Amino acid sequence: MRRLVHFSPVDGRIWLADQRMLLVHAAAFQALRRELVASLGPEHARRLLMRAGYASGERDALLARQVRPGASLFDAFAVGPQLHMLEGAVRVQPKVFELDEAASHFHGIFQWDHSWEAEVHQRAWGPQGAPVCWMLLGYASGYTSAFFRRPALFKEVQCTACGHPHCLIEGRFEHEWPDGEQLARDYDPDSMLVRLGELQSQADALRTQLQPADDQGPLLGRSRAFNDTVELLRKAAPTQVTVLLTGETGVGKERFARALHAMGPRADKPFVAVNCAALPADLIESELFGAEKAPTPAPPPRAWAAERAHGGTLLLDELGELPLPAQAKLLRVLQQGEVERLGGTQPRKVDVRVIAATNVDLEKAVEEGRFRRDLLYRLNVYPIRIPALRERADDIELLAMHLLQRYAALHGKRLAGFTDLAMTAMRQHAWPGNVRELENLVERGVILAPNDDLVDAAMLSPPPPRPRRTP
Numbered sequence: 259m260r261r262l263v264h265f266s267p268v269d270g271r272i273w274l275a276d277q278r279m280l281l282v283h284a285a286a287f288q289a290l291r292r293e294l295v296a297s298l299g300p301e302h303a304r305r306l307l308m309r310a311g312y313a314s315g316e317r318d319a320l321l322a323r324q325v326r327p328g329a330s331l332f333d334a335f336a337v338g339p340q341l342h343m344l345e346g347a348v349r350v351q352p353k354v355f356e357l358d359e360a361a362s363h364f365h366g367i368f369q370w371d372h373s374w375e376a377e378v379h380q381r382a383w384g385p386q387g388a389p390v391c392w393m394l395l396g397y398a399s400g401y402t403s404a405f406f407r408r409p410a411l412f413k414e415v416q417c418t419a420c421g422h423p424h425c426l427i428e429g430r431f432e433h434e435w436p437d438g439e440q441l442a443r444d445y446d447p448d449s450m451l452v453r454l455g456e457l458q459s460q461a462d463a464l465r466t467q468l469q470p471a472d473d474q475g476p477l478l479g480r481s482r483a484f485n486d487t488v489e490l491l492r493k494a495a496p497t498q499v500t501v502l503l504t505g506e507t508g509v510g511k512e513r514f515a516r517a518l519h520a521m522g523p524r525a526d527k528p529f530v531a532v533n534c535a536a537l538p539a540d541l542i543e544s545e546l547f548g549a550e551k552a553p554t555p556a557p558p559p560r561a562w563a564a565e566r567a568h569g570g571t572l573l574l575d576e577l578g579e580l581p582l583p584a585q586a587k588l589l590r591v592l593q594q595g596e597v598e599r600l601g602g603t604q605p606r607k608v609d610v611r612v613i614a615a616t617n618v619d620l621e622k623a624v625e626e627g628r629f630r631r632d633l634l635y636r637l638n639v640y641p642i643r644i645p646a647l648r649e650r651a652d653d654i655e656l657l658a659m660h661l662l663q664r665y666a667a668l669h670g671k672r673l674a675g676f677t678d679l680a681m682t683a684m685r686q687h688a689w690p691g692n693v694r695e696l697e698n699l700v701e702r703g704v705i706l707a708p709n710d711d712l713v714d715a716a717m718l719s720p721p722p723p724r725p726r727r728t729p
């Protein structure tokens with residue numbers, strides 16, 4: 259078991275298999291415990307610490323299943339108590355271990371010695387009338403529930419803090435306790451804390467989440483670079499100003515464009531996105547602005563983009579690819595609100611808000627004669643640069659968790675999250691492919707990870723970077 263612990267003093271980390279661990283002074287936990295009891299009262303403090311212990315027990319249960327594959331159920335289960343000892347929490351000796359999975363029966367009694375919690379609690383508050391090994395007890399319940407994948411709960415029936423020679427805990431599946439429901443309530447988030455948590459997440463949501471009216475998902479982020487960008491969008495949204503979105507491939511320019519549309523007065527009108535690089539030069543002009551006579555070969559019979567977007571927003575993605583004749587028409591749309599169909603003579607009024615997006619340097623395209631300077635000036639009134647993912651390192655965890663949920667739902671998987679090692683790897687990666695690369699990686703991890711488990715770093719190993727798309 260000790261081989262699972264890896265001290266990495268050079269970079270200041272300690273690992274238990276792939277989980278990052280901390281070597282913390284018991285005295286620090288004692289100080290924290292004092293503060294919690296003083297500020298929340300003993301009942302809230304007790305439940306809060308139980309839940310913290312529960313979370314760490316759950317983590318160790320995931321590990322236990324990997325450590326001894328093929329061992330007897332008892333030996334596999336024993337990993338938890340052994341990890342708990344290794345982590346310095348308490349000495350554990352099993353007294354009773356009955357398990358009949360088919361009959362959904364579990365009964366376990368374990369003796370605890372040298373509980374750090376009983377020790378620090380007594381030091382702070384003296385002898386106790388009720389057991390105090392709260393985190394340890396939470397650990398036992400969390401570990402056992404996650405190990406058997408069904409709710410199991412422990413009670414501390416003796417505690418050295420109450421003057422007993424040992425601490426003693428007894429566990430059963432929740433349905434086997436007559437007071438199971440009441441015991442389980444200790445692990446429900448506390449009402450007061452829940453309220454605070456709810457208010458906090460509402461505030462976070464309002465701050466960071468702009469829900470565009472489509473299935474592209476919300477804009478998510480909390481990093482400085484992200485917030486600055488959203489602030490620029492928010493200021494532009496109520497106006498008619500033409501916005502030029504720039505940024506590397508894969509940063510999500512269309513998503514930001516949809517958010518801009520959704521924040522403005524045209525939100526209930528159409529949003530039409532046209533990728534200027536997706537159609538051959540001779541078709542893009544008629545696709546955008548229409549033609550009096552159908553071009554050959556004819557595009558699918560539907561209204562032209564500029565007309566479909568009437569009253570709403572027209573996104574021109576990869577604008578650097580727009581051919582020069584179409585650039586002239588676009589300029590006319592921007593300057594006069596008029597569009598002239600291909601081969602037509604009568605200009606038609608069109609009311610669209612134009613958002614342009616590009617990952618090429620338009621200034622350079624102007625110098626090379628591929629892009630009209632007057633159009634660039636017209637577009638460049640309000641440029642917004644979408645930051646690369648590596649400039650948004652603080653958003654990676656949020657985005658990765660969001661994507662995990664999305665892909666888990668899509669692929670019908672149940673996953674608990676990422677290992678600490680995987681999260682560290684994601685934070686350190688340079689993300690040349692930006693959010694799109696993150697999406698691909700997380701989807702791959704979701705597919706590879708076993709159900710009820712964490713996505714680990716190996717499942718995320720990025721494929722070799724693809725060459726950047728060249729216009």
Ligand SMILES: [Zn+2]
Binds near residue numbers: 376391414416418425
């Ligand atoms: Zn105890």
